[in-house]
Amino acid sequence: MNEKALSVIGQYGLEVRKSVRTRGGIAVLTDDGYKLLYECTRSDSYYERENMITAGIKRTGFEYIDTYVMTAEGTLFSQDAQGRKYILKDWFDAQECDIRNETHVAMAAGTLAVLHGHMMNMDKCEHELKYNNATDMRMKFDKHTKEMRMVGNYLKGKKNKNEFEMLMRRSLMTFHEEALIAAQELEEMDYGSRIEKARTSYEMCHGSYNYHNVLFTDRGCAVTGFEHCCVDCQINDLYQFMRKLLEKNGWDARAGHSVIEAYSEVRPVSDDDMKLLRINFLYPEKFWKVINFYNNSNKSWIPRKSIEKLEGVLAQNDARRAFIETLH
Incomplete structure (x- = not known):
């Protein structure tokens, strides 16, 4: 993902403190914690469905999941100057499960x-x-x-x-x-x-x-x-x-x-x-x-x-x- 993608973070009302590339996206440390930025490569309905699922789970009280972050205007997708769409998720400063531990x-x-x-x-x-x-x-x-x-x-x-x-x-x-x-x-x-x-x-x-x-x-x-x-x-x-x-x-x-x-x-x-x-x-x-x-x-x-x-x-x-x- 091009680093220019980070320009859309402003649409979420967040300040970026540092960023690092990760699988398929960019992990971002913001003033509201860690987030994960992805460029959208599928239909809108694909992301809308996952957003409904993760939001539904979070409402039951299971907090630690990668729920979607809405833009400052309350929309699911952000967009760069070239018209590319992005989604932002809550993310974690964490270690992947060690399957031998x-x-x-x-x-x-x-x-x-x-x-x-x-x-x-x-x-x-x-x-x-x-x-x-x-x-x-x-x-x-x-x-x-x-x-x-x-x-x-x-x-x-x-x-x-x-x-x-x-x-x-x-x-x-x-x-x-x-x-x-x-x-x-x-x-x-x-x-x-x-x-x-x-x-x-x-x-x-x-x-x-x-x-x-x-x-x-x-x-x-x-x-x-x-x-x-x-x-x-x-x-x-x-x-x-x-x-x-x-x-x-x-x-x-x-x-x-x-x-x-x-x-x-x-x-x-x-x-x-x-x-x-x-x-x-x-x-x-x-x-x-x-x-x-x-x-x-x-x-x-x-x-x-x-x-x-x-x-x-x-x-x-x-x-x-x-x-x-x-x-x-």
């Missing part, structure tokens, strides 16, 4: 549970204007599993396979069977009733709860990045956080259960949600992501990084399966 991880899990409680208390008026329903897991599993089969059929008919393709072909059947078992268990737990309950009660999920979006301030955890907020089973947020943690910690069962315990101390996990958490882990999401990248890329040249990712998934799969067996 047990204290950080436990606090992040507890904060997620607190956030979920606040999100259940949000104003439900004009629901259709504010929130999206997450994709039904049955549809997601079915789509991803079909893609596995499609890639398998493609590789079966390909004569000259490279190193990546031979490795994928040898491992695909194992992960395809895991995918089918996960889909079967999803049906057996009556997922249809569970997702319907989430939708009728407007069960809100953060949608992208990972260590990048959890910041540690001197007053506690702040949560950012609500652009993927949706109506869904809240346990799926815990799964997303845990999957990243476990991938980076060799699927250490102790680390995984400490997250569940920290969350449950604030918001107990029901038997149905524990089943759903287990099914999430049972579906080979990381393997599918490698396949999806391959399927949508130039197959004539496979980057070394893709081979390393696939090798990593295969190397960790026994530990992943062992962890899954501890979930009940």
Whole structure:
């Protein structure tokens, strides 16, 4: 972002004391604390939706989130001399969650549970204007599993396979069977009733709860990045956080259960949600992501990084399966 973008800060009635570039924007220390300035690259409705969500959460009493700042004239967007639009958010002088720090991880899990409680208390008026329903897991599993089969059929008919393709072909059947078992268990737990309950009660999920979006301030955890907020089973947020943690910690069962315990101390996990958490882990999401990248890329040249990712998934799969067996 061009430093000239800082000229719009005057439209908020704020004085800039210092600024530093950050992911996608500029972090600014003002006379009203830290803020984050972004140039708008999406439609107005995208930012209006996130503003309604973060403002709604803040009204429930959950203070430490990246809510939008209105201009001095009360508008959501500011504009520079060239007509480019910007938004300004409350921000924090904070440290990103260290996923290998047990204290950080436990606090992040507890904060997620607190956030979920606040999100259940949000104003439900004009629901259709504010929130999206997450994709039904049955549809997601079915789509991803079909893609596995499609890639398998493609590789079966390909004569000259490279190193990546031979490795994928040898491992695909194992992960395809895991995918089918996960889909079967999803049906057996009556997922249809569970997702319907989430939708009728407007069960809100953060949608992208990972260590990048959890910041540690001197007053506690702040949560950012609500652009993927949706109506869904809240346990799926815990799964997303845990999957990243476990991938980076060799699927250490102790680390995984400490997250569940920290969350449950604030918001107990029901038997149905524990089943759903287990099914999430049972579906080979990381393997599918490698396949999806391959399927949508130039197959004539496979980057070394893709081979390393696939090798990593295969190397960790026994530990992943062992962890899954501890979930009940």
